[in-house]
Amino acid sequence: MSDRILVLVRHGQSEWNLKNLFTGWRDPALTEQGVMEAKRAGVRLKAEGLVFDAAFTSALTRAQNTCALILNEMGQGALEPVKNQALNERDYGDLSGLNKDDARGKWGEAQVHLWRRSYDVPPPGGESLRDTVARTLPYYVQEILPSVLRGNRTLVTAHGNSLRALIMVLEKHTPESILKRELATGSPIIYRLNADSTVEQKLDLAA
Numbered sequence: 765m766s767d768r769i770l771v772l773v774r775h776g777q778s779e780w781n782l783k784n785l786f787t788g789w790r791d792p793a794l795t796e797q798g799v800m801e802a803k804r805a806g807v808r809l810k811a812e813g814l815v816f817d818a819a820f821t822s823a824l825t826r827a828q829n830t831c832a833l834i835l836n837e838m839g840q841g842a843l844e845p846v847k848n849q850a851l852n853e854r855d856y857g858d859l860s861g862l863n864k865d866d867a868r869g870k871w872g873e874a875q876v877h878l879w880r881r882s883y884d885v886p887p888p889g890g891e892s893l894r895d896t897v898a899r900t901l902p903y904y905v906q907e908i909l910p911s912v913l914r915g916n917r918t919l920v921t922a923h924g925n926s927l928r929a930l931i932m933v934l935e936k937h938t939p940e941s942i943l944k945r946e947l948a949t950g951s952p953i954i955y956r957l958n959a960d961s962t963v964e965q966k967l968d969l970a971a
C-alpha cells in the first residue's frame with residue numbers, strides 16, 4: 765500500500781451559504797454549523813487513522829478556518845498550512861453578493877444553472893469552471909501533487925468550484941459529467957494515488 769494520500773475538503777457552511785448568496789472571492793466567516801462540520805471532518809479523518817504531513821488551503825477565511833479546525837481536532841494544530849489564492853473559489857464576478865433565488869428570478873433557472881455548474885459559461889465579469897481549472901490545476905501539478913507523490917499525506921481545504929476543478933482531473937470528468945458533481949460542505953474525500961498520479965482508490969466520507 766502506498767502512502768500517496770490526498771484528502772479534499774470543501775469548507776464548512778459559511779454565512780453566505782446560509783444566506784444563499786453567490787460568494788466567490790468574497791470572504792464571509794463560517795457559521796456555527798460550519799464550525800461543527802469542520803470539527804466533525806477532523807473527527808472522521810482521525811477515525812480513519814489519518815495523520816497529515818502537509819496541508820494546503822486558499823487565501824479565504826472560510827477555507828483557512830476549516831483547515832485549522834480539522835487539524836486541531838486531529839491533534840495536529842502545529843501543522844502550518846500553505847495558503848495560496850490559486851485554491852480560491854471561482855470568482856463569481858458581478859453575481860458576487862447576489863441572492864441565488866433572486867438571480868433565478870431575474871435571469872431564469874437554466875441560465876443560472878449554466879453559470880453555476882457548466883464547464884465553460886462564465887458568469888458576467890467572473891470565471892467559468894474552465895478558467896478556474898486554468899489557475900488551480902497548475903498549482904496542483906506544481907505544488908500539491910509533488911507533495912503527495914513524495915509520500916506526504918496531504919490535506920487540501922478549499923471551495924466547491926476550486927475543488928470541482930481538481931476533481932475533474934482526479935475523477936476524469938468530462939465537461940458534461942462535471943455538471944452533476946456536487947460537493948457537500950465539510951465532507952472529506954480521501955484519495956489514494958498511484959505513482960503516475962491517477963486515483964488508485966477513493967473513499968468519499970459524504971457517501
Ligand SMILES: O=C(O)[C@@H](CO)OP(=O)(O)O
Pocket residue numbers: 781785786787788853856880924925
Ligand atoms: O457561491 C459560491 O461561491 C459557490 C459555493 O458556495 O456557489 P455555487 O454552489 O452556486 O457555485
